Structure formats: structure tokens, C-alpha cells
Amino acid sequence: MQSQHFCLIFLLCAWRSLAGHASWEQPVDNSTMLHHDKRYFTVGIPGQGTANSIGENSQPWPNAKIRYCFADDEAETELNDHVISGMQLWYEHGLNENVFKMVKIGRTECMGDRANHLVVSYNGQGHLGSSVGKIVANPPDQPGPSMMLSTLDSVGMLDVRANVAHEIGHAWGLLHEHQRPNLWSAFNYFTGSSQYYDAFLFTCQNMRDYQAKLAEHGQGVMDNACKLRSAAEAIDFSAKEYLPILARGVFREPDFITSPDAVDWDSLMLYASGCGGAGVASPGNDQRAPVLQRRDGTALSPIVLKTQPSVMDVAALSALYAEAERSMSDMTLLMDPKHPKNSRFRDLFKSSSGRCL
Numbered sequence: 001m002q003s004q005h006f007c008l009i010f011l012l013c014a015w016r017s018l019a020g021h022a023s024w025e026q027p028v029d030n031s032t033m034l035h036h037d038k039r040y041f042t043v044g045i046p047g048q049g050t051a052n053s054i055g056e057n058s059q060p061w062p063n064a065k066i067r068y069c070f071a072d073d074e075a076e077t078e079l080n081d082h083v084i085s086g087m088q089l090w091y092e093h094g095l096n097e098n099v100f101k102m103v104k105i106g107r108t109e110c111m112g113d114r115a116n117h118l119v120v121s122y123n124g125q126g127h128l129g130s131s132v133g134k135i136v137a138n139p140p141d142q143p144g145p146s147m148m149l150s151t152l153d154s155v156g157m158l159d160v161r162a163n164v165a166h167e168i169g170h171a172w173g174l175l176h177e178h179q180r181p182n183l184w185s186a187f188n189y190f191t192g193s194s195q196y197y198d199a200f201l202f203t204c205q206n207m208r209d210y211q212a213k214l215a216e217h218g219q220g221v222m223d224n225a226c227k228l229r230s231a232a233e234a235i236d237f238s239a240k241e242y243l244p245i246l247a248r249g250v251f252r253e254p255d256f257i258t259s260p261d262a263v264d265w266d267s268l269m270l271y272a273s274g275c276g277g278a279g280v281a282s283p284g285n286d287q288r289a290p291v292l293q294r295r296d297g298t299a300l301s302p303i304v305l306k307t308q309p310s311v312m313d314v315a316a317l318s319a320l321y322a323e324a325e326r327s328m329s330d331m332t333l334l335m336d337p338k339h340p341k342n343s344r345f346r347d348l349f350k351s352s353s354g355r356c357l
């Protein structure tokens with residue numbers, strides 16, 4: 001039966017949704033971004049509790065539509081074309097442009113309803129960051145969904161379009177691939193850690209802000225901050241963008257990872273080795289010290305710079321929004337060709353099927 005096949009694929013897709021967020025990246029706003037319960041791999045589905053959710057504070061955008069504006073005229077001038085181009089990159093790599101929409105609206109309307117709109121700000125210092133999904137504005141603690149962009153090509157992936165697309169991936173609901181806890185066993189986060197694939201060598205001391213934080217906090221604090229994300233977060237140290245996000249039972253991924261095949265090495269949401277590292281870089285000339293390297297047994301190799309979303313990145317978003325849409329509508333009704341949303345539902349399904357495993 002087609003409907004059974006349909007459900008099975010959905011479940012597989014949902015279970016394989018990936019992570020997706022960078023140390024060149026910085027919190028958009030401390031009150032929004034410093035709480036690690038905002039940062040799991042994909043945002044949750046409304047009404048589905050915590051089994052596969054990061055909670056009610058961060059959700060997919062209703063109807064797969066991000067309504068956004070720029071924070072000021074300078075941001076609009078500097079970033080308008082980059083945001084369009086970054087979203088276009090997702091479309092070029094398979095995200096369904098009939099379904100996923102970023103719609104720019106007027107600033108007055110946008111600011112007048114912060115809870116429901118993304119505000120994009122500009123800086124010239126290379127700071128990048130984004131809320132993950134549609135966070136719930138709860139003034140004064142949370143200002144609403146936000147994105148911070150720079151057009152420097154000496155940070156992140158050394159490619160402005162790719163950097164913007166990475167942040168857009170967060171805005172849609174992806175977290176970092178490398179922050180999936182099942183990919184880390186080095187620090188024995190869970191009992192039976194030998195079952196987990198030890199995917200990375202993480203060289204904390206190579207991070208750009210390591211020496212400054214060491215001078216400020218001392219060795220003991222830094223030893224912890226290099227191992228435990230919450231400790232890094234507590235001192236606003238960029239290791240928080242690398243270390244695994246711990247909350248077992250809330251992830252859309254297999255429990256046990258035993259091979260490098262389980263890692264999406266092509267993900268735009270996976271940091272390249274130089275990302276956040278001390279040293280200078282420009283396109284084609286990355287002199288940054290490696291922070292995160294790929295580990296295969298005893299062999300180490302660099303994680304390369306990315307210029308585009310991966311197949312799995314697109315699959316993860318397609319599955320997330322298909323599931324979100326499904327959860328908000330009756331499945332049987334949606335499967336009915338006469339249902340007004342039937343063709344849209346099939347579009348979502350089409351873009352996620354066959355790409356999940």
C-alpha cells in the first residue's frame with residue numbers, strides 16, 4: 001500500500017535528520033543563544049512533546065515560510081542580495097523552492113511582531129550566527145528569531161555564499177553535524193561509549209579564542225571547557241560550537257554509530273578543519289590551525305571547506321518540514337487527492353524520499 005510505504009519513508013527520514021551551526025559564528029544574542037537547549041540537531045515538531053523535540057521554544061516555520069526583514073538600512077544594502085543568493089544555493093541543491101520560502105517583509109510589520117519574524121543584522125567583523133528554527137520570542141528574555149551576517153570571506157568556509165547558506169540552514173532548523181553526540185566517544189559522555197563512533201580529533205588549543213580565555217579563566221576552567229559544552233558555554237568560549245550537544249533521547253538519529261559512513265562529511269553544517277582556528281585565511285589560502293579533524297582509526301585527515309549544502313542537509317530539512325506539515329494535518333485527509341493540500345504534501349514527500357539513507 002502506498003500509504004504504508006509513505007509512512008515508512010517518513011520515519012526513516014525523520015530518524016536520519018541531521019545536525020547542522022561555527023566558532024567564527026557567535027551568539028546573535030546572549031539571552032537567546034547561550035542556552036544549549038535551543039541548539040539540537042533539528043528543531044522539534046509542535047505537539048509531539050520532547051521525544052524528538054528540543055522543546056516548544058524552537059520550531060519549524062509554519063507553512064515552511066520564513067518571513068524576514070533587515071535590522072536597518074545598512075544591513076539591507078549589504079545583505080539583501082546575499083540572503084537571496086544563499087537561499088538560492090539551497091534550491092540549486094535540491095530544496096524544493098515551491099515549498100520552502102524566504103519572504104522579505106517591511107521593517108515596521110516585521111519589528112511589530114518579533115515572535116513571528118526573522119531579523120537579519122549586518123556586521124563588518126566576520127561574526128556569523130543564527131537562531132535555530134523559529135524560536136519563540138518571550139521578551140525580555142528572547143528577542144525573537146535573529147540572524148547575524150558578515151560578508152568577509154576570511155571566516156568560516158572562506159566563501160560568503162556558503163557562509164550565508166550555512167546560517168540559513170540554522171534558521172530553517174538544522175544544527176551542526178559535528179555536534180551530534182553519537183559521533184563522539186573521546187570523553188565518555190555516555191555509558192558504553194565504545195559503541196559510539198569516535199569521528200573527530202578535536203584540538204581545543206587551536207581555537208582562535210583559546211589563549212584569551214585561558215588568560216582570563218585559568219587552566220582548570222579551560223580543561224573543562226574543552227570537554228564539556230556547558231562549561232564552554234558558561235565562559236562564552238567557542239568550543240560550545242564544536243562539542244557534542246548532550247540530551248540523549250531527543251535526537252533524530254540512530255543510537256549507535258559504528259563507522260565513518262554515519263557522518264555526513266559533505267554537510268554544509270559540518271565545520272571544516274580550519275573553521276574557528278587561530279591564524280589567517282583568505283579564499284584559497286587557509287592558514288588556520290586545525291580544530292576539528294576527521295579520525296579513521298589512527299589516521300587523521302582534514303575536513304574540507306564546503307561550498308554547498310549536501311544531499312543529506314536537504315533531505316533533513318525536507319523530512320523535518322514534511323513531518324511538521326503532517327503533524328498539523330490529518331494524514332488520511334492529506335493522502336486524499338481531493339484534499340487541497342495533497343499536491344503540496346506530495347511535493348514535500350518527493351523532495352525527501354530516496355535521499356535519506
Ligand SMILES: [Zn+2]
Nearest residue numbers: 020021022025
Ligand atoms: Zn553554524
